[in-house]
Amino acid sequence: MTDLSADIALTARRHIKTAVYQNGPFSKAGLSERFFALLFSGLVYPQIWEDPEIDMEAMALDKGHRVVTIASGGCNVLSYLTREPASIDAVDLNRAHVALNRLKLEAARRLPSQEDYFRFFGAARVGHNAQAYDRFIAPHLDREARRYWEARDLLGRRRITVFDRDFYRTGLLGLCISMAHGVARLHGVDPREIMEAKDLRAQRIFFAEHLAPLFRRRLIRWAASNKASLFGLGIPPAQYDALAGEETMADVLVERVRKLACDFPLKSNYFAWQAFARRYPQPGEAALPPYLESRHFHAVRAGSQSVSVHQANFTELLARKPAASVDRYVLLDAQDWMNDGQLNALWAEITRTAAPGARVIFRTAAMPTLLPGRVSDGTLSHWTYAADASAEFTARDRSAIYGGFHLYVKRG
Known part of the structure; x- marks a missing residue:
């Protein structure tokens, strides 16, 4: 790796450790945390398990909105483009997730048609997706993402060839x-x-x-x-x-x-x-992620230019933004990992950068919102918790994984 690549990777590993490590390295809990951090350094989510339809409804996402979101598998980042926001900053500490998001965006820009795009990200066991990558995507992909997808596995196969098999089983x-x-x-x-x-x-x-x-x-x-x-x-x-x-x-x-x-x-x-x-339905067979629906392809292709993908910490990215410069925040379930100091630092930056009427959405493993009693009253006083709407969105979230969905709205 170049010096810059090594610095990025080292910083990402440091942030993952900070997020996960809560106990000493020689305790049982500490060993468990370190094993998880090791596993999390590779690809974790080939598909994001948060319902983007619920996200977009809860955010009242619309044209002109400036969004900051955790990237994860990228499905929701691409799906948000169907509402034509002004900009999306997608952040993730995981190198594999960053490479996946950049691949999906560049593929939306470069593949010849929506059918090609669906074949790449919606179908399984398609034997020529790697060839499409070489011809249409690779020449335009950034160096770090290209290095990731062209690395070899233990069998000597390029990583990109997983899209010739079944990416969603990886x-x-x-x-x-x-x-x-x-x-x-x-x-x-x-x-x-x-x-x-x-x-x-x-x-x-x-x-x-x-x-x-x-x-x-x-x-x-x-x-x-x-x-x-x-x-x-x-x-x-x-x-x-x-x-x-x-x-x-x-x-x-x-x-x-x-x-x-x-x-x-x-x-x-x-x-x-x-x-x-263990697969997506074929077009017309059942619902698909919004970004894979043919009716949205042109919006996804056009909107891909407005997305920036960062291998970064959410709080540190916000710290580089001007006051009142963000309209929508998507935290996924990341706060479940955080200690009180990290939560307060995050919400201090959210509150500083939030435009009037800004919305924050996130999910939690347990049902209740985790902010009261952990984030300072002074910070939370700037926000209204939409309790009834949050309960409704929790019930309607099709992924069914989380105990609670939560919506906060900036006052004023």
């Missing part, structure tokens, strides 16, 4: 879902069979008769009680405790799977397709 999340399918099949259940359900009633019957009993199995309850078993979902040790609360983790997980399987028709929920069918 990364920590993809591997975790695949392992869950394997465990289910060992117990005689094939989760893919829920896709044969014709309506919500059939989905609920399948869940009750086949999926729910799995979480009563001794092996699965034992595995769920181990914090490391959820690292594949991108859940660090500190967030595991918030997610579990007073319940066993197996009971928490069965409720989240129940919501995913039972609360939304399969026709409208592409998160369920990825979880159970």
Whole structure:
């Protein structure tokens, strides 16, 4: 790597350690945190698991808005472009996520058609996506992202060739879902069979008769009680405790799977397709992420010029921005990882940079908002918590992963 690349990578690793490490290195909890940080240095989320339709509705996202968001897998960043915001700053500490976001943006600009774009990011086992990368995307991709996608794996294959196979079965999340399918099949259940359900009633019957009993199995309850078993979902040790609360983790997980399987028709929920069918639907078969829908392609292509992707810390990026210069903030679930000092530093910068009427959205593993009692009253006095709207958005979030969705609106 160049000196600049090495500096960026070193800074990112430092920020990941700061976010994750809460205990000494030789304690059991500290070792668990360090193992998670090691895993998190690679690709974690091939697909982001926050519902972009809920995000855009809660933000009242519109033309002219200036957005700062955590990048993650990039699906939501691209989907926000369907509302034509003035600018999006997407930040992430993870080098793989930064490279993925830049690949998706450059592909939107350079691939010849929407069909090519869907083939690249929406289909599986398409044997010529790597060739499309070489011809249309690579000559325009920045050096760091290109280095990432052209690196070789242990079998000598270029990393970009994963798009010739099935990208969504890679990364920590993809591997975790695949392992869950394997465990289910060992117990005689094939989760893919829920896709044969014709309506919500059939989905609920399948869940009750086949999926729910799995979480009563001794092996699965034992595995769920181990914090490391959820690292594949991108859940660090500190967030595991918030997610579990007073319940066993197996009971928490069965409720989240129940919501995913039972609360939304399969026709409208592409998160369920990825979880159970292990693929996206074909165009016209069921709902797709907004950025992959053909009707939005021209907006995504045009808007891609307004997105800047930063390998950076959210708070430090805001510190470089002028006062009252941001309209919308998307924090995903990052605050679950933070200590009180980090939360206060973040919200001090959010409050300074927020334009009048600015909106902040985020999710939490547990149901309640985590800010009262942790962020100073002086800072929170600038914000109104939309409690009723937050509860409604929580119920309607199709990804079904999180305990709570939260909306704050700047006063004045």
